[in-house]
Amino acid sequence: MLANVYLIKKHEICTPLIYLNSNCRSNYCNIDVTFLGVNIYLKNISAASEMGDSEENEEDQTADNIGEKGERGPGQKHKKIGHRRVDSNTGAVSYKKIPASGLMEALQIGIGHSIGSIAPKATRDILMKDFSELEIVHFPALGTSTTPAHRCKDFIFKTYAPRAFKKFRKEFSIEADDFLVSLCTHRLKELSNPGASGSLFFLSHDDNFIIKTITRKEAIFLQKLLPGYYLNLTQNKKTTLPCFYGSFLYESMGKTIRICIMNNILPSNIKYHEKYDLKGSMYKRQASNKERMKSSPTLKDLDFLEEHPGGLILQPDLYDDLKRTLERDIRVLESFRIMDYSLLLGIHNISVNKQETLKSRKPNLETRPYSDQEIGYDQDYAKQVLDRIGSKRLKDNWKQDDSIPHGGTLAVNERGEKCLIFLGIIDILQSYRYYLYDRFMSHFLRLTIINYYENGE
């Protein structure tokens, strides 16, 4: 299959596919989510120590002709990416020319109504038809007997597969009440450095959920993906795939905006000393100088290799768990011909964090309105993390630390510095099957139309 992928990629598609290298050597098994030959280097700690921490950088240096996602010309760079515009005078953000603040308000009304109306319904078994269900509600500004009056323009709000997503939320142990409180009772924060996709990102006030705008194609693909996604969810509980909590469509004044709600892999109350978007390619996988100038840059594969030539070392149990989970997740992505996804990796360096003063650094995610939020560690959680870790050896090593933030996975880098890593697969809504199908159809139609007009048949 990989050969085909290469063929396609070379000619058509900008970013490479992550694949899973199953040739794992038993004694010294680095994490084998070998991104086109570049190991992420999450090593088995026991194996590493047995081998005296010697590093074997078996890097397959095969470069390919794959470029990054195209960025716009310098004149436009900060004004408009995709549908996202930033007014250079006021800094106000809009999406498809709809102001982000107004959109946020309408989304909160729509989501609140949708989640609130499905929550009390009796739970029943999920059926295949639930994955293609669509619920449509009109929200006139003056309100109706079932919808509230609001300050936005009249809009239509569609909920994709309400019952299926309700089931997903249940599987992810998200209570409807908490979900509504997180998303609808406080003002959302808009991420100011959302990446090159031109999507709008809203973050819930408690940092738990991300609302992302998606394209029509992505929304359609997400719907196709749902049954397989649910299959994975039932079988692979610890999945690192994005947690989809909902998919909606907002329609107003002839504009259509599709969104999905996901988990936040990198909660902003943690300080990330390093952040990586890993794809497994070596070609142009280096952060630009502009990116590096940011307070919290998102680095790439080559930067990771440079920074961590010895990789990150994990506790054996965690390593095995993570390896198995990633293998299973990637199998699902491969079966759907999903490409262009990344492994988002945030590293909180506990050792460094202790040395540096908090004031000397800015917080990680640039969020509004809480742009200068400081980092607070929850001491109670530190114990929970240690309890969750099975191995006594690593547990003992960590005992003296009294300021470990919650969440994440304990790891050690090659300099022996203790880290917490946060990771998850992102950007899974592109499939080259649909891409090719689209190209084929447009080509076919063009030929047909040309034939018709040129030859009269």
Add this chain to the structure above:
Amino acid sequence: MLANVYLIKKHEICTPLIYLNSNCRSNYCNIDVTFLGVNIYLKNISAASEMGDSEENEEDQTADNIGEKGERGPGQKHKKIGHRRVDSNTGAVSYKKIPASGLMEALQIGIGHSIGSIAPKATRDILMKDFSELEIVHFPALGTSTTPAHRCKDFIFKTYAPRAFKKFRKEFSIEADDFLVSLCTHRLKELSNPGASGSLFFLSHDDNFIIKTITRKEAIFLQKLLPGYYLNLTQNKKTTLPCFYGSFLYESMGKTIRICIMNNILPSNIKYHEKYDLKGSMYKRQASNKERMKSSPTLKDLDFLEEHPGGLILQPDLYDDLKRTLERDIRVLESFRIMDYSLLLGIHNISVNKQETLKSRKPNLETRPYSDQEIGYDQDYAKQVLDRIGSKRLKDNWKQDDSIPHGGTLAVNERGEKCLIFLGIIDILQSYRYYLYDRFMSHFLRLTIINYYENGE
């Protein structure tokens, strides 16, 4: 939805749809798989006793224009039904003119090879693509390096969704070894009264599995059904839907025969004093005189009402369980627009069985080559059945019985006679959605072709 079903049924389709009546009265809740108004009358034992066993026969006497499956003319009746032929001289059975004995041998070879080759493969998560997988193997008579030599003609054997069915078998706790021993190491028995469908039925020597020939449409529909079927399986463990263990295609000499392997709801080591095929209709739902003449007739809805005006009484726990399971199963069938299914119900009357001598009756299912097999009860299983039943009250009532066959569900009929009932939903491979689609397409094509030839456009 039901209104639509009626409309279609009246004009197009012979047999009625079972639907679930959700208007269950709380105090006196008969099983509400109300087959178009005819309750099956599996009563809640506590409710029944509270009400002094008074019977309320609230029968909706709505008759409809629905007939039974058409039977062939009297001259052909026992010679050919569907593709199944019986030679009136020798009694030899053939299907699509292939002798049943030869077909059986080829099927055993094919199934053995298919199950044997998938069994050792490492188990992994089920993916959506697994439901549409197809494995094709050629079986030349002389054998190959991977297939055995055999006495049949060269044939091709295709396995539908091998990995998905492997998962199903695992869910049903069927070990590959047991499955192979049951199906491939002994001669299969051919059911001599297989019903009006013209399908060929083979029974495994140990009575656990049924091999049934299915039509092309049924095979295609089964494949479409698989994801939803699996969803139900993961959510509704006690399902009464047929257990599908495999789906295969045999192809030889230009003939194609599709089969599926299912569970046997009525194992033939039990004697069934009554057997019913219930659809919920009252229209023509009475067994023919010819059927009644058989040693073990399969009766219908009206016969059930006549025989059991007070229904069958179940223990409360069992009743609730069964009711919930049937509701969930029928929801799945409804979501797939599946119609024409039946509830197969076998009643073993323990009280009657004690009185009558075993010799005075013939065994139940007419099977070959063991056509005169006698009934033997496994005493050890009686205790297991009692243990499985939760309620102490009913358990105590049953303690004095020392000859209860295993399997089945304990019940009491209105005469106070103790029974074991065996039930399951059968014939689920017809969907009116596909039926209508077919009709629409043929109509559309006919119109198009007629237009083309008549009007030259």
